[in-house]
Amino acid sequence: MTSLTVDLLEIPKIQTIEITDDTLSVDLSDGRTIAVPLAWYPRLLHGSVEERNSWRLIGSGDGIHWNQLDEDVSVKNIILGQSSAESQKSFQRWLNERQAKG
Template sequence: MGELTQSQFDAAIERGAHDLATSPRARAARYDRDTGHIVIDLVNGATFAFPATLAQGLETASAEQLEAVEILGAGFGLHWEELDADLTVAGLLAGRFGSARYMAQRFGAAWDSEAAE
């Protein structure tokens, strides 16, 4: 692997700062037992919630397992260690609750054709 020039390093730092400033990221995440939703508080002040039963790996999880949600990295993802489940915040906000295969199997060909566009 070659050496990184100062200009390449500076450009990478700038790209990273841009991603942190513009990408959807979680500030906090929790499971709401009353509604059955995973609730994500975003760094921009917005809140997003979805039924846990929609997401790959969470469909049959217990409330205790769902409550063990962790925020990954700088808030780009959510993780459930015991369930071995990971979801990206950007994907969830775009309506992707799992892999392309999961989405096609769970939500049918209509989702698959929309994803291809």
């Protein structure tokens, strides 16, 4: 029996991203493109198109940062299929503050 192992010491880097109304897609340095539901990241889901498109790579491609949404997503979490770990209470506080400003 063969088993698949993942060498987490050689995690590929994010090259570029694309965001639609319901998907976050990342192109990786190893040639893969991985798409995950935007619903995994509620701040992105509730952000405007302008806010979602205002991102920058961090850690030389280890992650993505959205300053206006105060959101960070790592390539490791995308590869492992892990959604946002933000608590519902924290997210609701952020959403309430947004609505009060808007």
